[in-house]
Amino acid sequence: NSEIRETIVIPRYIRVNTLKTSVKKVIEHFQAKGFTQEEPIDDLKNISPKTIRKDKHLPDLLILPPNTDLHEDALYLSGDIILQDKASCIPAFVCSPPFNSHVIDACAAPGNKTSHLSAIMQNTGKIWAFDFDKHRLNLLKKLMQKAGYVEAIHESFLDVDPMDQKYSNVGYILLDPSCSGSGIINRLDHLIDASDETQEQSDLSHKFKEQRLENLSEFQEKMILHAFKFRSVQKIIYSTCSIYAEENEHVIKRALDQTDLFVLGNKDDMMPSWPRRGISSEINDDEGIAEKFIRANPNEDYTNGFFVACFVRKTAQPINTE
Numbered sequence: 376n377s378e379i380r381e382t383i384v385i386p387r388y389i390r391v392n393t394l395k396t397s398v399k400k401v402i403e404h405f406q407a408k409g410f411t412q413e414e415p416i417d418d419l420k421n422i423s424p425k426t427i428r429k430d431k432h433l434p435d436l437l438i439l440p441p442n443t444d445l446h447e448d449a450l451y452l453s454g455d456i457i458l459q460d461k462a463s464c465i466p467a468f469v470c471s472p473p474f475n476s477h478v479i480d481a482c483a484a485p486g487n488k489t490s491h492l493s494a495i496m497q498n499t500g501k502i503w504a505f506d507f508d509k510h511r512l513n514l515l516k517k518l519m520q521k522a523g524y525v526e527a528i529h530e531s532f533l534d535v536d537p538m539d540q541k542y543s544n545v546g547y548i549l550l551d552p553s554c555s556g557s558g559i560i561n562r563l564d565h566l567i568d569a570s571d572e573t574q575e576q577s578d579l580s581h582k583f584k585e586q587r588l589e590n591l592s593e594f595q596e597k598m599i600l601h602a603f604k605f606r607s608v609q610k611i612i613y614s615t616c617s618i619y620a621e622e623n624e625h626v627i628k629r630a631l632d633q634t635d636l637f638v639l640g641n642k643d644d645m646m647p648s649w650p651r652r653g654i655s656s657e658i659n660d661d662e663g664i665a666e667k668f669i670r671a672n673p674n675e676d677y678t679n680g681f682f683v684a685c686f687v688r689k690t691a692q693p694i695n696t697e
């Protein structure tokens with residue numbers, strides 16, 4: 376057990392808030408604090424102390440040694456950098472709405488991905504950020520004060536009317552619904568520490584897990600089907616921080632089976648150089664769709680566990696922007 380625990384150490388990732396600063400300036404800031412810039416690498420297991428490097432896949436992400444404490448850092452306090460795990464930066468990057476797009480962040484709070492979207496769009500266009508948890512939405516509002524403007528709305532995405540004129544030009548939806556969180560490293564303990572359970576406890580927790588996953592996956596599927604109803608939407612990014620196929624491959628497959636309008640985006644648009652893809656054996660995958668998913672595995676990718684899929688409208692229509 377201690378071996379597994381030791382191997383799951385992820386670097387300190389910092390996302391540069393490109394609304395306020397640049398990657399170059401942030402590197403200079405750390406160099407002035409005694410950090411040395413090193414080349415991007417794949418194997419992030421042993422990062423030398425006081426080093427900084429660019430990430431290999433995401434242009435606005437920098438990598439520091441694990442546990443580097445930045446809570447007192449001036450750039451963190453000013454919102455110029457955001458402490459965000461790499462996996463959590465992938466959805467907005469894959470979405471990459473062009474300037475002036477209209478975007479819905481359907482499950483937005485506390486707003487890490489919303490702020491990433493607004494940075495990618497350089498604060499042009501519009502983002503509607505929904506969340507039905509008031510407390511978490513307040514965190515989003517606070518973050519967005521530092522990181523750029525969006526309209527935060529306290530409402531269930533399922534109650535948002537897709538026919539409302541306001542959303543008629545929404546071309547992109549980011550859907551990061553509640554999930555089991557089973558990929559988050561400090562929650563992986565349940566996988567590691569199960570050894571002292573009795574058989575009865577183990578059967579019970581298995582049943583509980585199955586029921587919970589069933590409820591979550593039904594909810595996740597509903598959210599995707601609702602997103603399909605927005606008439607101008609061209610791209611829907613679905614993500615979870617779950618490692619369970621029930622919330623990932625299975626949900627996507629069921630949603631695909633219920634639409635004639637959307638297909639999965641090509642692997643070429645889904646970080647093609649990223650090695651870890653969907654689990655083919657989890658679905659009837661005659662068409663090879665698992666290749667089009669992105670998965671992250673804490674043990675091998677030095678991030679939290681994660682899953683990303685992208686639906687695109689079959690006949691792409693030009694997106695109206697302001």
Ligand code: SAM
Pocket residue numbers: 463481482483484485486487488489505506507508511530531532533551552553554
């Ligand atoms: N995207 C966020 C970020 O990157 O900071 C994290 C989102 S978290 C995984 C899922 C969020 O979905 C929670 O804040 C939860 O309150 C919200 N949520 C759950 N059901 C919802 C619904 N029906 N409509 C809108 N938000 C919902």
